[in-house]
Amino acid sequence: MLDDRWDSHTSHFVAYGVPIPQAGTRIVQTAAGPRGITAGSPRLRPWRDVLSSEAQVCQIEGRRHTGPVAVEVEFRFPMTATRQKVKKYRNEESIPKPFQPDLDKLLRAVFDSLTVGGLLLDDAQVCEVHATKREYVEGWSGANVLVRDLWTP
DSSP: OOOSOOSTTEEEEEEESOOOOEEEEEEEEETTEEEEEEEEOTTHHHHHHHHHHHHHHHHHTTOOBOSOEEEEEEEEEEOOHHHHHSGGGTTOSEEEOOSSSOHHHHHHHHHHHHHHTTSBSOGGGEEEEEEEEEEESSSOOEEEEEEEESOOO
16 A cells, blocks of 8 residues: 655654544533533544654654645554454454444544644645555554645645
8 A cells, every 4th residue: 555655745654553543523512602522532642642743753854735635544453362263364464354443533533633743734635545454463553654745836
């Protein structure tokens, strides 16, 4: 998925950890009026902090994207011990992960973190997406993220 398209219009980083999905925002009524609350796991904030920090490093290096971008993300999860024992998976390095968490919610956390980290002005700039989620027998867990300009002004 991630290929040799490295140039000044491309940003790439790896975020280590177990990817956590970001649920949607819901409105709740409070004494002070309606408030938007982002629902999700308590582990979401540390995961988003890792993503934002890596995005910020790219931004500090002078790779801020101001126009339309394409984003490629590979989410890597550890394969469970029980799945490693299943005969059809034994010889595989990695397999697709057709279970929770939802890919769209994983992407939501990445897109918001790209904005918080300053790599994007707004996540609405994302016009193309290619994303995968796989389980790996060995190796690291996290996200491999590539952001590239679709055109430059």
